[in-house]
Structures are given as C-alpha cells and as structure tokens.
Amino acid sequence: MSNNAKLISNENFCENNMLMKLKAPLIASSTKPGQFINILCSPDNKLILRRPISIMDADSAKGTIDIAYEIRGEGTRLLAERKAGEVLDIMGPLGNGFLIDKTFKNIAIVGGGIGIYPLYFLAKKYSGCNIDVYMGYQCAKKVVLGDEFDREGCRVYLSTDDGSIGHGGYITDIFSKNYQKGMYDMVFVCGPEIMSRKVVSLVKNAGDRVQVSLEERMGCGIGACLVCSCEVKTAEGIGRKTVCKDGPVFDGAIVFPEV
Amino acid sequence: MVVNTSIRIAGVEFINPVIAASGTYGFGREYADYVDLNNLGGISVKGLTLQPRMGNKTPRIAETPSGILNSVGLQNPGVEAFIREEIPYLKQFKTKVIANIAGNTLEDYIEMAEKLNGTGTDMLEVNVSCPNVKHGCVTFGTTTSGVTEVTKAVRRVTDIPIIVKLTPNVSDIASIAMAAEDAGADAVSLINTITGMVIDVNTRQPVLANNTGGLSGPAVRPIAVRMVHEVYKAVSIPVIGMGGICTGEDAIQFILAGASAVMVGTWNFNNPCACTDVASGIESYMVKNGIASLKEITGALILNGE
Numbered sequence: 001m002s003n004n005a006k007l008i009s010n011e012n013f014c015e016n017n018m019l020m021k022l023k024a025p026l027i028a029s030s031t032k033p034g035q036f037i038n039i040l041c042s043p044d045n046k047l048i049l050r051r052p053i054s055i056m057d058a059d060s061a062k063g064t065i066d067i068a069y070e071i072r073g074e075g076t077r078l079l080a081e082r083k084a085g086e087v088l089d090i091m092g093p094l095g096n097g098f099l100i101d102k103t104f105k106n107i108a109i110v111g112g113g114i115g116i117y118p119l120y121f122l123a124k125k126y127s128g129c130n131i132d133v134y135m136g137y138q139c140a141k142k143v144v145l146g147d148e149f150d151r152e153g154c155r156v157y158l159s160t161d162d163g164s165i166g167h168g169g170y171i172t173d174i175f176s177k178n179y180q181k182g183m184y185d186m187v188f189v190c191g192p193e194i195m196s197r198k199v200v201s202l203v204k205n206a207g208d209r210v211q212v213s214l215e216e217r218m219g220c221g222i223g224a225c226l227v228c229s230c231e232v233k234t235a236e237g238i239g240r241k242t243v244c245k246d247g248p249v250f251d252g253a254i255v256f257p258e259v
Numbered sequence: 260m261v262v263n264t265s266i267r268i269a270g271v272e273f274i275n276p277v278i279a280a281s282g283t284y285g286f287g288r289e290y291a292d293y294v295d296l297n298n299l300g301g302i303s304v305k306g307l308t309l310q311p312r313m314g315n316k317t318p319r320i321a322e323t324p325s326g327i328l329n330s331v332g333l334q335n336p337g338v339e340a341f342i343r344e345e346i347p348y349l350k351q352f353k354t355k356v357i358a359n360i361a362g363n364t365l366e367d368y369i370e371m372a373e374k375l376n377g378t379g380t381d382m383l384e385v386n387v388s389c390p391n392v393k394h395g396c397v398t399f400g401t402t403t404s405g406v407t408e409v410t411k412a413v414r415r416v417t418d419i420p421i422i423v424k425l426t427p428n429v430s431d432i433a434s435i436a437m438a439a440e441d442a443g444a445d446a447v448s449l450i451n452t453i454t455g456m457v458i459d460v461n462t463r464q465p466v467l468a469n470n471t472g473g474l475s476g477p478a479v480r481p482i483a484v485r486m487v488h489e490v491y492k493a494v495s496i497p498v499i500g501m502g503g504i505c506t507g508e509d510a511i512q513f514i515l516a517g518a519s520a521v522m523v524g525t526w527n528f529n530n531p532c533a534c535t536d537v538a539s540g541i542e543s544y545m546v547k548n549g550i551a552s553l554k555e556i557t558g559a560l561i562l563n564g565e
Contacts, residue, residue: 217318224285226334227320
C-alpha cells in the first residue's frame with residue numbers, strides 16, 4: 001500500500017548512517033521483521049526510483065516505525081536531508097519477512113554492517129528464546145545496537161574488520177568456530193553476500209535450517225519489473241525469484257544454488 | 260462538460276487511452292493492491308517468449324539523470340504459462356489485454372501468435388525492439404525487411420489485431436513504421452528504450468551486468484514525442500506513443516504529436532498509480548479545454564512557421 005508517513009526524526013546513528021523514525025500506524029501494526037518500505041527520497045521527484053529500506057523496529061502502540069540506513073548514493077544522501085515534520089511518500093510493508101516460530105528455543109542471528117538493522121526487530125519478536133547474535137562491523141565507529149540486543153537478553157558476539165573493537169576479522173570466523181550441528185533451531189542471516197553465502201553454506205550443509213535476507217537493486221518493489229531477480233533451486237533445476245516480493249527473506253535451502 | 264476518454268484501435272475499445280507499458284507492469288496483478296485494473300485502458304504484459312526465460316544477470320537497473328537504464332533480458336514464464344495462469348486473471352477486468360511477444364526466431368513469433376489465438380487476448384504487441392537480448396527481437400526491428408517479415412508472418416496466422424512495437428535505435432523510424440503498416444500491422448507503438456551505458460568510474464566497469472541497457476523515463480520524452488510525430492505523418496494506422504510519460508500533460512504532448520493512445524512505463528515505479536493518474540490528467544485537460552473526444556486533438560499539433 002502507498003502511504004504518506006510523517007517524519008518524526010532523522011538523526012545520526014553511527015558514522016555515515018542515519019536513524020529515521022516515521023509515523024506510519026498501518027505499517028507499524030502489520031509489519032513483520034525482514035520486510036521493507038520503498039521510499040521516495042526526494043519530495044520533488046529528483047530521483048525516479050524509490051529506495052528500499054528494511055524496517056528496524058515497529059511500535060504498534062505508538063504507530064511508529066524505525067529505519068536505519070547508510071548514506072551510500074544520491075538517494076540516501078537526499079533522504080538524510082529530510083527533516084522532522086516533513087511527509088514522506090512510502091510504500092509498505094513490502095516483501096516476505098523472516099519466519100516467526102514460537103516453538104523455537106535456540107536461534108542464531110548473523111548480521112553484517114547495515115544488514116544487522118532488520119535483525120534487531122527479529123530479535124525482539126523472539127524475546128524469550130535463547131538468541132546468539134553475531135554482528136560484524138567495519139570498525140568501532142559503526143558499531144550500534146549492541147546494548148539493545150543485550151537488553152533483549154541476547155548473547156552478543158562482535159567483530160570488526162579492523163579489530164578496533166571485538167574480534168579482529170570477520171564475524172563468520174566466530175560463527176564458524178561456535179556453530180555445531182543441531183545447536184540452533186534456525187539461523188537468520190542478513191548482510192554482505194559473501195558473509196551470507198558462507199553462513200548459509202555452513203548451516204545448510206550441516207543439515208540445519210537457515211533463512212537469509214538478500215539485497216538487490218530494485219525497480220518497482222512489488223514484483224512487476226523483475227529487476228531484482230535472484231537464482232533459486234527449483235524442482236526443475238534453477239529458477240528465478242524476485243527479491244522484492246518473493247523475498248527479501250528466503251529459505252537457505254533454495255538460495256545460492258551452487259553452495 | 261462531459262468528455263469521452265474512450266478510444267478505439269483496430270476495433271478494440273479502450274475505456275481510456277492509457278495502457279500500462281510492457282515490462283513495467285508485470286501481468287497486472289502485481290499492481291492490483293494499488294490500482295483498480297478496471298480503470299486502466301489496457302495492459303501490455305511482460306514480454307513473452309516461446310519458452311520460459313531466465314533473463315540477464317543482476318544488477319539489471321541503474322538510475323540516470325531523469326531516467327533509468329534497465330537490462331532485464333525478457334525474463335518471463337513463457338507464453339503457455341501466460342495463457343494458463345495470467346489471461347484468466349486479467350479477463351476479470353474491463354482493461355484490454357495486450358500480449359507482448361518477443362521471438363528469437365521468425366518461427367517463435369508465428370508459434371506464439373498461433374497459441375494466443377482464441378485465448379481472449381485483445382491485441383498482440385509484436386516486440387521487435389527489446390535491446391537486451393542477444394538473438395532475434397531487435398535484430399528484426401532495425402530493418403524494414405525484418406519488420407516486414409515478422410509482421411507478415413504473424414498476420415498470416417492470426418486475426419487478433421497487431422501492434423508492432425518499434426525501436427528508436429534506427430536512423431529512420433518512419434520507414435520502419437511504414438514497413439509494418441504495409442505488412443498488415445493494425446497499429447504501431449513507440450518508442451521502446453534507447454540503448455545506453457553507465458560506467459562506475461571506480462571499478463571501470465559498466466553498472467549493469469549486461470554492460471548495456473535500455474534508457475527510459477522523462478529523459479527520453481522529447482525524442483519519443485519527435486519520433487511519434489514523424490511516424491504519425493508517415494502512416495495512416497493508429498500510433499501508440501510512449502516514452503517518459505508521468506502526467507496527463509505529458510500524454511497530451513504525445514496525442515498532439517499524433518498518438519491515438521499512450522503507454523506509461525517507468526513512472527509506475529515512482530508512482531504505482533501513474534497509469535490512472537495520467538488518465539485523470541488527460542480528462543482534466545479535456546474538460547479545461549473543451550475537448551469532447553480525443554480524436555479532436557490527435558495530431559492537432561500546430562508547427563511553428565506553418
């Protein structure tokens with residue numbers, strides 16, 4: 001659905017990243033972790049395409065949603081300039097989110113960089129579960145959400161590429177060391193493709209369940225233009241699905257057909 | 260005043276002159292949460308091929324100044340899946356169903372047209388203009404002989420009215436349109452996208468995995484309007500105009516240049532209600548200017564110095 005959402009705040013989150021709060025009651029009450037909104041970044045249509053950004057948190061009582069984004073190109077740069085009180089044209093919630101299964105007792109959440117943001121909303125939905133959070137960032141200046149995951153009762157493992165805080169190296173190093181077959185009812189992954197591939201391959205090949213959220217450049221955001229297509233395993237061999245509508249969350253058993 | 264926005268092309272009645280452009284609207288159902296499909300003149304569905312196609316590698320899209328560059332490469336479930344799964348859905352609505360067919364070979368076009376006979380398809384849009392596939396398609400559309408050959412072959416096997424969709428990547432689009440008309444086309448639609456490239460200067464590689472793609476959006480609109488006018492002057496069959504239409508007034512430019520109907524493509528990504536918004540915009544223009552029927556202003560352009 002297309003909506004106008006009032007911008008409540010748009011502030012610095014960590015280096016080069018912004019945290020935005022929007023008043024969007026319909027989305028707040030219906031969205032699931034892993035879904036996204038598709039935003040017109042500029043009020044004067046300076047850019048044609050909307051920019052898809054995952055929902056990081058939703059408060060149905062207050063009717064608000066939070067999104068966090070990295071300033072990466074023209075779209076996110078224009079979005080960062082938007083001020084409280086302005087009205088944003090957004091579509092959402094879009095896509096398929098992560099599985100929420102109340103019978104799960106132990107889950108792992110593996111995120112890299114901005115991929116960690118939607119996983120916070122997921123951790124909140126799994127409140128009461130034993131949750132191991134593996135979060136990898138570039139450097140200490142980009143590390144966010146550690147305290148929030150702590151507050152949700154998660155066990156947090158942290159890595160930075162440059163070693164400025166936590167384990168020096170990739171988060172997949174820690175995950176690979178800790179992970180044992182049967183340890184988790186589900187592993188949830190979101191982040192750079194190289195990280196996601198590694199985790200999906202490890203967990204899938206051990207015979208455990210894994211869900212992964214994929215990222216791709218999008219056009220329409222609703223499954224019509226087929227711009228954000230990804231390869232999946234099908235009964236006939238290899239097929240294609242849309243990241244925006246069939247995903248962005250997929251069962252690890254079907255994505256990355258070659259791993 | 261009461262205005263009549265309906266139009267007729269080759270005996271097919273459209274409730275308004277706005278048709279969703281192929282490749283931007285899926286099979287219509289994707290937009291059904293946003294738009295009442297009964298309020299659309301027509302839908303030209305995602306380009307169909309004889310066999311299902313996987314399309315090109317990603318990234319398939321890049322934003323450019325006032326436009327987008329895409330290279331989907333005709334990903335589609337194949338004409339049989341379309342007939343089985345999509346036509347019954349689309350026929351629930353008043354909108355007209357246009358099947359866009361793209362062949363690797365002449366035989367592909369023939370076989371697809373034959374399969375679509377008797378399926379309720381209102382019109383065929385013969386796609387000889389997709390710039391993003393290696394075989395067939397645009398290789399037919401860049402010569403008068405290729406267009407003649409495909410149009411004649413399709414005409415021979417079907418009574419469904421035929422639109423030939425033209426590529427702007429030619430030196431004389433009017434002669435291509437005339438070839439389509441002479442070969443039995445009932446209408447022509449233009450323009451398909453203009454071939455382009457965007458380079459990432461840091462990696463020195465094209466942004467699109469396919470290296471090149473088709474440019475669309477407001478950036479191409481003046482080129483499209485000029486080409487529609489050239490074609491309108493050259494043929495007597497109806498012309499369907501498209502290229503960067505975002506508003507009713509944009510559409511009126513095409514109609515004044517000679518278009519009997521318009522297609523809206525890229526702007527659906529910006530505004531999922533773009534097609535119906537353009538239709539309302541056309542109606543407002545008609546009311547404001549006292550135009551009872553679109554026929555009055557089709558091709559009513561007043562050139563300077565004439």
